[in-house]
Amino acid sequence: MALSLAVIMAFVLPVQAAPSEQESDPNKLCMACHSIPGRVAKLANGEMLPLYIDHDVYTASVHGQEKILCTSCHTTISGYPHPQLAANDYRDFQIDRYVACRNCHTEQYEATLDSMHAAALAGGNRDAALCTDCHGAHDISDPAEPRQKTSVTCSLCHASHYVDYKESVHGEALMADGNPDVPTCVDCHGVHAIHDPLTAEFRLKSPEICGECHRDTLMMDKYDISTEVFETYVADFHGTTVTLFDRQSPDQATNKAVCFDCHGVHNIKAVTDPEATVVKENLLVTCQRCHPGADTNFPTSWTSHHIPDRESNPLVYYINLFYAIIIPGVVGFMVLFVSLDAFRRITLRFRSRRNGGEKHG
Ligand code: HEC
Ligand code: HEC
Ligand code: HEC
Ligand code: HEC
Ligand code: HEC
Ligand code: HEC
Ligand code: HEC
Ligand code: HEC
Ligand code: HEC
Numbered sequence: 001m002a003l004s005l006a007v008i009m010a011f012v013l014p015v016q017a018a019p020s021e022q023e024s025d026p027n028k029l030c031m032a033c034h035s036i037p038g039r040v041a042k043l044a045n046g047e048m049l050p051l052y053i054d055h056d057v058y059t060a061s062v063h064g065q066e067k068i069l070c071t072s073c074h075t076t077i078s079g080y081p082h083p084q085l086a087a088n089d090y091r092d093f094q095i096d097r098y099v100a101c102r103n104c105h106t107e108q109y110e111a112t113l114d115s116m117h118a119a120a121l122a123g124g125n126r127d128a129a130l131c132t133d134c135h136g137a138h139d140i141s142d143p144a145e146p147r148q149k150t151s152v153t154c155s156l157c158h159a160s161h162y163v164d165y166k167e168s169v170h171g172e173a174l175m176a177d178g179n180p181d182v183p184t185c186v187d188c189h190g191v192h193a194i195h196d197p198l199t200a201e202f203r204l205k206s207p208e209i210c211g212e213c214h215r216d217t218l219m220m221d222k223y224d225i226s227t228e229v230f231e232t233y234v235a236d237f238h239g240t241t242v243t244l245f246d247r248q249s250p251d252q253a254t255n256k257a258v259c260f261d262c263h264g265v266h267n268i269k270a271v272t273d274p275e276a277t278v279v280k281e282n283l284l285v286t287c288q289r290c291h292p293g294a295d296t297n298f299p300t301s302w303t304s305h306h307i308p309d310r311e312s313n314p315l316v317y318y319i320n321l322f323y324a325i326i327i328p329g330v331v332g333f334m335v336l337f338v339s340l341d342a343f344r345r346i347t348l349r350f351r352s353r354r355n356g357g358e359k360h361g
């Protein structure tokens with residue numbers, strides 16, 4: 001009898017340790033009321049404020065793991081009763097409370113002040129993204145893991161761009177296997193300091209955004225994609241002007257084509273995809289947006305992204321070759337001619353001086 005009691009105790013004791021662990025939960029006081037499911041409070045406009053916080057979800061969040069107190073964010077609350085709730089509706093409540101993030105994430109907070117979202121909020125658009133819209137409040141996890149998560153976050157409010165993106169060559173690769181190389185929304189737009197993408201400045205800078213990856217041979221070799229696209233673009237009549245504009249008058253609009261005028265923005269397809277804006281069947285329409293009078297031969301007048309070779313563009317190739325031989329040839333000949341002439345003059349002068357010297361001596 002005594003033995004069996006001891007055995008039972010051995011099994012029970014470790015189990016009893018669990019509640020004492022919960023006692024050490026720093027948020028025990030708050031959770032006494034807030035872990036009861038289904039409780040709500042009524043806001044001024046009649047909307048319900050949920051009061052239930054899932055203990056396990058909070059504990060598993062980045063903040064729960066760091067043992068951050070409820071009161072670190074809810075700084076005006078220390079026990080019950082709570083200070084009077086001023087918010088008229090739930091969105092008001094969120095806009096009032098999200099500012100708590102600033103205390104520990106000053107850098108991100110200040111970056112968001114310089115964003116389209118903050119500008120929209122200041123302009124009275126209450127739907128603009130707050131920290132908590134993108135990250136959550138009590139269930140925050142690593143925002144970039146898995147990689148698909150970032151773009152899904154933006155999709156909450158930018159659904160149509162997300163749909164286009166998801167079906168693009170970039171989005172498809174990301175959604176399929178979390179491809180680490182393709183751009184997510186934030187690679188092109190930034191994260192916290194998202195600026196207006198419809199400005200002349202953004203348009204002029206945009207080839208640089210694409211170029212960051214499309215110039216990277218190490219990355220592009222993996223996909224067998226040419227990295228000449230950036231250099232050839234900068235060298236052609238569209239790109240040269242855009243790069244010059246960018247350097248000299250970044251605020252002025254350009255009507256010259258940038259990468260996304262030909263390839264699309266969120267819906268970029270592989271160049272062999274029948275839906276691609278640059279596939280042979282669709283290319284003329286793409287050019288006609290800015291060259292309304294263009295006929296079927298027009299696209300061939302552009303050497304596209306290829307450094308011209310004998311097969312793809314024999315005329316340009318031979319003209320280039322002609323210059324490649326003739327110009328160095330002519331210049332070389334001139335240099336040779338001038339130096340031979342100089343040599344002749346120097347030797348003549350030297351010889352005549354020596355002759356004169358001999359006379360005097
Ligand atoms: C005795 C139960 C009780 C305890 C303990 C309690 N709360 Fe509350 N809490 C409530 C009730 C009820 C409401 C609904 C609004 C009200 O009555 O003020 C509420 C509302 C809230 C709200 C939303 C409204 C607001 O004012 O922001 C937050 C946040 C909150 N509690 C956090 C906390 C924190 C943090 C603690 C621990 C320091 C805590 N509560 C402890 C019962 C409690
Ligand atoms: C990282 C900051 C942070 C921490 C930590 C935090 N909260 Fe909150 N809480 C918020 C924000 C911000 C809101 C506003 C609602 C929103 O944006 O989802 C909120 C809202 C609430 C609400 C209102 C209901 C709701 O979901 O909107 C309650 C109740 C609440 N918190 C209780 C707690 C309790 C209890 C804890 C501790 C277990 C806690 N909070 C920890 C930031 C935090
Ligand atoms: C009391 C300080 C404190 C407050 C307030 C706070 N955080 Fe944190 N936060 C931390 C700490 C500590 C970490 C974990 C260490 C780290 O990754 O920086 C963290 C981590 C994070 C992460 C994950 C970072 C990563 O790289 O994985 C996000 C996202 C985040 N917090 C967002 C928020 C948001 C949104 C709010 C406001 C609702 C908030 N935090 C309020 C202290 C705080
Ligand atoms: C429009 C959505 C959005 C808003 C608004 C937003 N974030 Fe983020 N945040 C993200 C995304 C997405 C990432 C991950 C970036 C990446 O891919 O590395 C991130 C990353 C973070 C990180 C990890 C460290 C870092 O800088 O990468 C912290 C901490 C953080 N955010 C806090 C905040 C705080 C605090 C606010 C509000 C002041 C806020 N965020 C507003 C989307 C947002
Ligand atoms: C909670 C909703 C919400 C979320 C989440 C959100 N946004 Fe926004 N976003 C808005 C609102 C509202 C505007 C302002 C629209 C306006 O003024 O017309 C806006 C504006 C923008 C703009 C400028 C658009 C324009 O028309 O000039 C860009 C770019 C943008 N968001 C990108 C993002 C990205 C990238 C993410 C994800 C990291 C994101 N947003 C997440 C609501 C959101
Ligand atoms: C490859 C770069 C790239 C990626 C990835 C990208 N964008 Fe954009 N986005 C742009 C460019 C460039 C513009 C400006 C287009 C223009 O001038 O017509 C733009 C414009 C926008 C606008 C404002 C234009 C409008 O029509 O209102 C929003 C909002 C936006 N993007 C959201 C998103 C979201 C959400 C995602 C992810 C699902 C995303 N973007 C992914 C490059 C990108
Ligand atoms: C005037 C229209 C136009 C502009 C501007 C343009 N492209 Fe292209 N791009 C095309 C066409 C047409 C093709 C398909 C035929 C070809 O390969 O030349 C193509 C092909 C591509 C390819 C596929 C290459 C391969 O190896 O399969 C990539 C990547 C690309 N472009 C990126 C860019 C980038 C980045 C920019 C800006 C720096 C840009 N393009 C500017 C029309 C354009
Ligand atoms: C963060 C890196 C990154 C950025 C920024 C980026 N791309 Fe890409 N892009 C890729 C990768 C990686 C692939 C290959 C995806 C695959 O095939 O799975 C790709 C594929 C493409 C393709 C398809 C090429 C083919 O196979 O036919 C085109 C066209 C393209 N990108 C154009 C653009 C344009 C235009 C921009 C700027 C508006 C841009 N990209 C910005 C990484 C990037
Ligand atoms: C976003 C508008 C835009 C798009 C799209 C566009 N172009 Fe252009 N293109 C221009 C502008 C502007 C000029 C400069 C005209 C000038 O300086 O007189 C130009 C100049 C040219 C020239 C130099 C000869 C001339 O007519 O002045 C050629 C060739 C050309 N583009 C071919 C193309 C081809 C081929 C396409 C389609 C693959 C295309 N462009 C798409 C805007 C565009």
